[in-house]
Each structure stands twice: as C-alpha cells, then as structure tokens.
Amino acid sequence: MVPRALTIAGSDSGGGAGIQADLKTFQELGAFGMTALTAVTAQNTLGVSGVWPLPPDAVAKQIEAVATDIGVDAAKTGMLFDSAIIEAVAEAVRRHGIEKLVVDPVMIAKGGAPLLKADAVEALRRRLLPQALLVTPNIPEAEALTGLAIRTRADMEKAARAIVAMGAKAVVVKGGHGDGETADDLFYDGARVEVLSAPRVATRNTHGTGCTFSAAVTAALAKGEDLLDAVRIGKAFITAAIREALNLGGGHGPTNHWAYRTKSGS
Numbered sequence: 051m052v053p054r055a056l057t058i059a060g061s062d063s064g065g066g067a068g069i070q071a072d073l074k075t076f077q078e079l080g081a082f083g084m085t086a087l088t089a090v091t092a093q094n095t096l097g098v099s100g101v102w103p104l105p106p107d108a109v110a111k112q113i114e115a116v117a118t119d120i121g122v123d124a125a126k127t128g129m130l131f132d133s134a135i136i137e138a139v140a141e142a143v144r145r146h147g148i149e150k151l152v153v154d155p156v157m158i159a160k161g162g163a164p165l166l167k168a169d170a171v172e173a174l175r176r177r178l179l180p181q182a183l184l185v186t187p188n189i190p191e192a193e194a195l196t197g198l199a200i201r202t203r204a205d206m207e208k209a210a211r212a213i214v215a216m217g218a219k220a221v222v223v224k225g226g227h228g229d230g231e232t233a234d235d236l237f238y239d240g241a242r243v244e245v246l247s248a249p250r251v252a253t254r255n256t257h258g259t260g261c262t263f264s265a266a267v268t269a270a271l272a273k274g275e276d277l278l279d280a281v282r283i284g285k286a287f288i289t290a291a292i293r294e295a296l297n298l299g300g301g302h303g304p305t306n307h308w309a310y311r312t313k314s315g316s
C-alpha cells in the first residue's frame with residue numbers, strides 16, 4: 051500500500067512553512083501527500099503581509115473529498131486561523147475516522163503575525179486536542195494551551211501532563227525556543243517521558259521548523275511507524291533540515307527539506 055498523508059493547514063507563498071513545507075516533507079519521506087487548505091497567506095522570509103481564510107465548509111469539503119476516495123493513513127493540522135475552521139476540522143476528522151492525527155497548534159508566525167485568533171485557543175483545547183494522537187506545541191504554544199509558565203525541564207513536563215489531561219494521547223513540547231547548547235524536546239504519552247535532544251544549530255534560518263517537524267512525524271505514522279519511533283524520525287528529519295538550512299531571502303530563511311535524504315548519512 052502507498053502511505054497516504056494529509057495536511058490541513060495554511061499556504062505559505064514563501065514555500066518554507068505551511069502546506070508547502072508539509073508536502074515537501076511527505077514527498078521526501080515517501081508518503082503520498084494531500085492537502086486541505088485553510089487559508090492563503092502572502093508571506094516571505096521577512097514576514098506575513100496578508101491572510102485570507104477559506105470558509106469552514108470549503109475546508110470540510112476538501113477533507114471529505116480525499117478521505118472518501120483516496121483514504122488517509124495519517125493527517126496533521128497546522129494553521130487553522132479561527133474557531134469556525136477548528137470546529138469544521140474536528141467534525142470532519144471525527145466523521146471520517148482519522149485516528150492518526152497530529153495537531154501542531156500553530157498560533158504565531160516567527161515574525162510575530164497571528165495565525166490563530168486569540169479566542170480560538172479554547173476551541174483548539176476543547177474540540178481538537180481530544181482527537182489528537184500527538185500534539186506538538188512549542189513553548190509559547192504550550193503556555194497558551196495550559197496557562198502555565200514554562201522555564202525549566204520540570205515546567206515542560208508539567209505542561210505535557212496537563213495537555214495529555216486535556217484528552218490528547220501524547221504530546222511533544224518542543225524546545226526550539228530555548229537557548230541551551232542543545233534543542234531538547236519532551237515527549238509524554240501518559241506513561242513515559244522521553245527527551246529528544248540534538249545539538250542546537252546557530253542559524254536564523256528556522257522558518258517552518260515546527261511545520262516540517264510535525265509533517266515528518268505524520269509521514270512516518272502514515273508509513274506505519276509506532277508513535278515514539280515516528281517522533282524520533284521527525285527529530286532526525288528537522289535536525290538535518292536546520293543543519294543544512296537555506297540562506298534565502300532577507301529574513302528567516304527556510305529549512306532544507308532534502309537534507310535528511312542527501313546528508314543524514316554524512
């Protein structure tokens with residue numbers, strides 16, 4: 051069988067984040083990529099200059115179209131923009147029995163532009179987290195979801211436990227926003243805590259790191275990997291992509307989606 055992966059996310063015209071990052075990542079890992087677009091953004095390495103959300107119905111219809119014909123082995127969500135789109139996605143995921151769901155709770159772009167309305171955090175928490183196999187917040191997103199302040203490893207673990215208590219089966223609290231020697235992510239599935247660590251790369255070219263990581267995990271899940279192995283593959287994929295990040299544009303350049311395939315053995 052061909053592994054089939056769906057991304058439910060926004061478009062980044064700059065190609066480094068959003069559905070563009072997701073499709074490139076799916077392709078690199080040998081999964082057939084499909085999309086349900088939630089919003090169009092005008093965006094480059096310098097920031098976001100426009101956001102146009104799609105009607106919630108249009109998002110639900112795209113999910114229905116692919117799920118009822120091609121089939122979905124695993125799916126991820128990225129930018130969802132508002133609570134009406136979140137409701138439509140949650141309902142479509144439920145109706146089509148998509149069990150391997152990775153929720154990347156995208157809230158704010160690297161340049162500071164909001165990609166989720168402030169009043170939609172509650173819908174994310176209430177409607178989508180209970181359906182998630184894995185949630186992948188960065189530290190500010192984990193703080194927004196839990197109301198906790200996160201400064202230490204113990205804080206990350208506390209937030210991870212709170213997110214699993216909201217109904218998600220597992221969580222990775224990503225440590226990319228820290229400033230230590232290593233970029234450490236904390237995995238928790240209700241039973242075990244695992245820290246995934248990689249050397250921190252000194253680069254400003256980190257546009258789309260979160261999208262790329264969650265897409266790699268989703269592709270690995272579509273291929274039948276178990277959850278922790280899929281997260282390990284995601285970590286190896288994003289580490290290679292950041293190590294070989296592309297110096298494009300005048301701001302935060304994109305990660306390199308082909309680095310895992312071409313460089314990870316070297």
Ligand SMILES: Nc1ncnc2c1ncn2[C@@H]1O[C@H](COP(=O)(O)OP(=O)(O)OP(=O)(O)O)[C@@H](O)[C@H]1O
Nearest residue numbers: 188224225226227233249250251258259260261263
């Ligand atoms: N400079 C870095 N060096 C190595 N790994 C990094 C670096 N920055 C982020 N990572 C890793 O990249 C992955 C994504 O984490 P990050 O915290 O950047 O996500 P994010 O903030 O959601 O991304 P985005 O800003 O694209 O939404 C994590 O595995 C994190 O540890």
Ligand SMILES: Cc1ncc(COP(=O)(O)O)c(N)n1
Nearest residue numbers: 060061067068159160257258
């Ligand atoms: C459409 C879209 N989705 C997600 C992100 C987050 O990525 P980043 O925080 O790296 O800018 C983005 N910038 N644009």
